[in-house]
Amino acid sequence: MTGFRHVALIGPGLLGGSLGLALRALPAPPQVRAWARRAETIVDLLECGCADMASEDLNAVVKGADLIVIATPVGVLPDLARRLVKCPGFAAGTVVTDVGSVKGCVVEKLEPIFDGAGKGHFVGSHPMAGSEKTGVAASRGDLFEGAMCLLTPGKSTDRKALQGVDKFWQALGMRTLQLDPEEHDRSVARISHLPHLNAAALVMAALDEDAQIAALAGPGFRDSTRIAAGPPQMWAEILLENREAVIAELIRLQAELGETLAFLDKVNEEDLRRYLAEAKRRRDLFSAEIDS
Amino acid sequence: MTGFRHVALIGPGLLGGSLGLALRALPAPPQVRAWARRAETIVDLLECGCADMASEDLNAVVKGADLIVIATPVGVLPDLARRLVKCPGFAAGTVVTDVGSVKGCVVEKLEPIFDGAGKGHFVGSHPMAGSEKTGVAASRGDLFEGAMCLLTPGKSTDRKALQGVDKFWQALGMRTLQLDPEEHDRSVARISHLPHLNAAALVMAALDEDAQIAALAGPGFRDSTRIAAGPPQMWAEILLENREAVIAELIRLQAELGETLAFLDKVNEEDLRRYLAEAKRRRDLFSAEIDS
Numbered sequence: 125m126t127g128f129r130h131v132a133l134i135g136p137g138l139l140g141g142s143l144g145l146a147l148r149a150l151p152a153p154p155q156v157r158a159w160a161r162r163a164e165t166i167v168d169l170l171e172c173g174c175a176d177m178a179s180e181d182l183n184a185v186v187k188g189a190d191l192i193v194i195a196t197p198v199g200v201l202p203d204l205a206r207r208l209v210k211c212p213g214f215a216a217g218t219v220v221t222d223v224g225s226v227k228g229c230v231v232e233k234l235e236p237i238f239d240g241a242g243k244g245h246f247v248g249s250h251p252m253a254g255s256e257k258t259g260v261a262a263s264r265g266d267l268f269e270g271a272m273c274l275l276t277p278g279k280s281t282d283r284k285a286l287q288g289v290d291k292f293w294q295a296l297g298m299r300t301l302q303l304d305p306e307e308h309d310r311s312v313a314r315i316s317h318l319p320h321l322n323a324a325a326l327v328m329a330a331l332d333e334d335a336q337i338a339a340l341a342g343p344g345f346r347d348s349t350r351i352a353a354g355p356p357q358m359w360a361e362i363l364l365e366n367r368e369a370v371i372a373e374l375i376r377l378q379a380e381l382g383e384t385l386a387f388l389d390k391v392n393e394e395d396l397r398r399y400l401a402e403a404k405r406r407r408d409l410f411s412a413e414i415d416s
Numbered sequence: 417m418t419g420f421r422h423v424a425l426i427g428p429g430l431l432g433g434s435l436g437l438a439l440r441a442l443p444a445p446p447q448v449r450a451w452a453r454r455a456e457t458i459v460d461l462l463e464c465g466c467a468d469m470a471s472e473d474l475n476a477v478v479k480g481a482d483l484i485v486i487a488t489p490v491g492v493l494p495d496l497a498r499r500l501v502k503c504p505g506f507a508a509g510t511v512v513t514d515v516g517s518v519k520g521c522v523v524e525k526l527e528p529i530f531d532g533a534g535k536g537h538f539v540g541s542h543p544m545a546g547s548e549k550t551g552v553a554a555s556r557g558d559l560f561e562g563a564m565c566l567l568t569p570g571k572s573t574d575r576k577a578l579q580g581v582d583k584f585w586q587a588l589g590m591r592t593l594q595l596d597p598e599e600h601d602r603s604v605a606r607i608s609h610l611p612h613l614n615a616a617a618l619v620m621a622a623l624d625e626d627a628q629i630a631a632l633a634g635p636g637f638r639d640s641t642r643i644a645a646g647p648p649q650m651w652a653e654i655l656l657e658n659r660e661a662v663i664a665e666l667i668r669l670q671a672e673l674g675e676t677l678a679f680l681d682k683v684n685e686e687d688l689r690r691y692l693a694e695a696k697r698r699r700d701l702f703s704a705e706i707d708s
Binding site: 409411 | 544621647666
């Protein structure tokens with residue numbers, strides 16, 4: 125049970141389409157309606173079975189909905205929120221969430237729009253699920269199972285709406301965790317966005333047209349660069365959406381690399397060994413935490 | 417068949433001890449003699465079965481040897497080479513090799529010592545085998561099986577000695593590849609030493625005392641930081657032995673990271689996407705090469 129009877133999906137792609145499939149496969153499914161800007165997306169949504177009803181008419185889709193999930197790219201969210209609050213069919217008590225991978229600017233921009241209109245309770249969501257594929261046609265009903273969904277309540281977030289959204293994602297098999305929006309952005313920059321950019325840079329530094337070097341690579345190099353094979357367009361968008369936090373983490377990594385460079389430059393074996401030992405200690409602690 | 421009848425191991429630790437075990441397990445084993453500076457190492461060598469004879473008397477160990485393998489840390493190699501050529505038992509045609517993980521300075525320093533003495537044909541070897549453990553007592557007879565051994569002939573390297581050393585490592589189950597000594601150092605700096613230092617720096621940048629962040633980590637972060645758990649002392653030594661090449665690669669990585677930082681700073685999505693796409697292309701090509 126998701127706790128909602130009518131779910132409106134706004135601008136679904138892979139995530140929104142998969143959400144529709146997952147909802148409709150539940151034992152007591154809510155009614156799923158979807159809004160898309162383009163006629164061919166509406167055809168895809170209905171052909172894939174992602175929604176009971178799909179339309180280009182925003183008011184018709186949100187009318188009677190008790191949950192609205194905006195599934196568009198982050199950049200489009202404020203415009204869509206402003207269009208939503210103007211819909212006569214948008215009821216005052218409607219819960220609204222999104223699926224964006226960055227949260228600080230989203231919560232900051234969307235809360236005043238709904239609060240100002242006196243309609244809708246916004247709760248920021250980041251379901252950490254995805255695929256190398258994109259678009260509604262690649263939707264999968266099991267995309268969310270076992271994955272983590274981060275919820276980012278702001279200062280004025282309605283507690284009941286927050287509990288409702290939390291329960292909603294859990295009904296789809298997700299684990300949930302609540303984080304401050306800015307802390308969310310820093311944390312994913314650090315644990316996901318920085319490692320991706322770093323893997324790409326390591327590949328660019330280490331691999332060129334010299335085919336022979338592949339013969340020298342062990343499992344260490346293979347593992348540490350694997351994520352560099354991820355989809356470039358999707359990652360470019362994510363990294364730019366969270367650019368401020370990613371820039372801060374990149375500068376932090378550069379400072380760390382600069383420190384190791386200084387140890388080598390000064391032939392400082394003792395401090396280099398101590399640095400590697402501290403990295404090992406933190407990595408071992410991390411292994412123990414994720415295994416427990 | 418290794419092609420040698422009397423092998424002298426000079427200053428064995430884990431690698432030298434494992435070499436003794438592997439040689440003595442061959443169907444037609446050569447005689448294995450070992451030299452160590454300390455009495456307790458000699459006891460360990462004999463107790464572990466790494467040698468037929470072990471002694472603190474360098475001349476007694478090398479007398480009659482047709483292959484000498486110097487297994488000490490890289491820093492000690494020149495001194496030992498000078499002691500070796502002074503041994504009356506060291507025959508002119510003896511083949512000499514080492515097991516150091518850096519080769520440019522080794523070949524540069526050792527070739528003149530043997531050439532100048534008119535005794536011994538030096539061939540640089542880098543068996544890419546190891547363990548988190550150290551010392552003779554951790555020796556394993558199967559350490560070399562299936563691993564890569566890099567041979568680094570210099571300008572004056574005797575071709576017959578090179579072929580002999582190549583055949584020697586292959587008899588122990590190793591694959592071999594010949595590289596110019598400087599190219600060797602650049603290649604291992606790039607494919608092995610840089611990724612290690614980078615994984616340590618990434619852990620230091622991303623993981624601190626905040627236990628919550630572990631819950632957000634996916635397999636990407638786990639894989640890209642796994643090697644940071646390697647033995648600090650061993651890695652500090654390796655990184656400093658190859659410091660010039662590692663510094664060059666570190667500067668290269670910093671430049672790559674700086675480039676990605678500029679894309680983010682200027683909100684340049686097109687160039688960022690192109691950069692990630694090129695990294696993906698190289699990584700995909702690399703996967704195809706190691707799988708083929």
